[in-house]
Amino acid sequence: MAEPMSAQDRLDVMDVLGRYPFCLDSPNVEGLAEVFAPDAVLEGIGGSFAGLEAIFGWAHGLIAGGRVGADPPQLVHFVGLPFIEGDAERCSARTYSVILTYDEAKQITVPLVGSYEDAFVKKDGRWRIQKRIIRGDLGRAPSRD
Amino acid sequence: MAEPTPLTAQDRLDVINLIASYAAYLDTADLDGYVDNFAPGGVIEHSAGRCEGQAEIRAWVGGLLGARRPGDTISPYRHVLGIPLIEGDGERCSARTYVLIPQQRDGELTLPMVLTYVDSCVKLDGRWRFAKRIIQPGLVSAARRSETAR
Numbered sequence: 667m668a669e670p671m672s673a674q675d676r677l678d679v680m681d682v683l684g685r686y687p688f689c690l691d692s693p694n695v696e697g698l699a700e701v702f703a704p705d706a707v708l709e710g711i712g713g714s715f716a717g718l719e720a721i722f723g724w725a726h727g728l729i730a731g732g733r734v735g736a737d738p739p740q741l742v743h744f745v746g747l748p749f750i751e752g753d754a755e756r757c758s759a760r761t762y763s764v765i766l767t768y769d770e771a772k773q774i775t776v777p778l779v780g781s782y783e784d785a786f787v788k789k790d791g792r793w794r795i796q797k798r799i800i801r802g803d804l805g806r807a808p809s810r811d
Numbered sequence: 812m813a814e815p816t817p818l819t820a821q822d823r824l825d826v827i828n829l830i831a832s833y834a835a836y837l838d839t840a841d842l843d844g845y846v847d848n849f850a851p852g853g854v855i856e857h858s859a860g861r862c863e864g865q866a867e868i869r870a871w872v873g874g875l876l877g878a879r880r881p882g883d884t885i886s887p888y889r890h891v892l893g894i895p896l897i898e899g900d901g902e903r904c905s906a907r908t909y910v911l912i913p914q915q916r917d918g919e920l921t922l923p924m925v926l927t928y929v930d931s932c933v934k935l936d937g938r939w940r941f942a943k944r945i946i947q948p949g950l951v952s953a954a955r956r957s958e959t960a961r
Contacts, residue, residue: 672820673824674820677820677823677824680894681897684893684894684895685896687893687909688907738948739949739950740950742925742949744925745893745894746894747894764911766911766922766950767950768952771953772952772953773921773954774921774922774924774950774951774952776922
């Protein structure tokens with residue numbers, strides 16, 4: 667039976683969750699290797715992506731849309747406080763995400779409030795997401811133009 | 812030279828609390844608490860310039876807090892923080908944190924700014940403080956841009 671989850675484990679999981687938005691928004695796609703396990707699965711609003719290379723491709727696709735990762739910033743992934751349950755080897759996390767961008771009048775708007783449902787695994791002492799399901803809870807994903 | 816100790820869970824929690832207290836002090840106009848979060852030679856870089864040392868930081872933030880409109884009994888802003896990304900060791904670390912800054916004016920609630928705090932933190936006498944905070948622009952509404960340009 668696995669050991670209980672320590673404070674260090676929880677902080678490490680929070681660190682992974684906190685790294686994800688900066689990887690997309692900065693952008694630093696290769697930094698997602700510190701977020702997802704090599705064989706991770708991402709089920710997003712636009713489909714399912716298995717393995718790091720496919721997840722990199724998904725992120726590059728978002729960035730190619732022109733808003734995600736733009737300089738100056740056009741869109742921000744704001745992540746709330748996660749609810750984490752599990753042990754020292756595996757855990758789940760549920761986290762709200764607020765997508766912020768500009769409307770046509772250049773005012774900040776919230777097109778989407780979503781949630782991440784994550785399954786985490788610790789391999790070689792490092793926590794990574796094994797599976798992420800991205801749900802759109804309120805609103806809709808912003809267009810890519 | 813001795814290797815620095817690793818960043819412990821306690822260190823991370825202390826840094827998270829430092830970042831959270833910055834927002835709390837600002838929103839409650841606690842100028843002493845705000846200034847005391849910075850190391851004696853601490854630096855803030857913001858869109859309008861740079862402050863170095865606690866005296867300059869006090870003067871700048873004191874000016875911001877004094878700039879409320881007549882009738883404002885509490886700050887019209889709130890600083891709502893995301894999850895900080897913290898990296899470093901037991902003596903120095905960096906942190907990046909998103910902040911949403913909603914504003915209430917004349918009964919209307921708007922979101923004029925989404926910024927990033929980019930911090931360098933240092934542990935002095937067992938206590939984490941900001942050595943440097945860069946307030947990095949993120950999303951800034953057109954209304955806010957025209958307000959600050961005036």
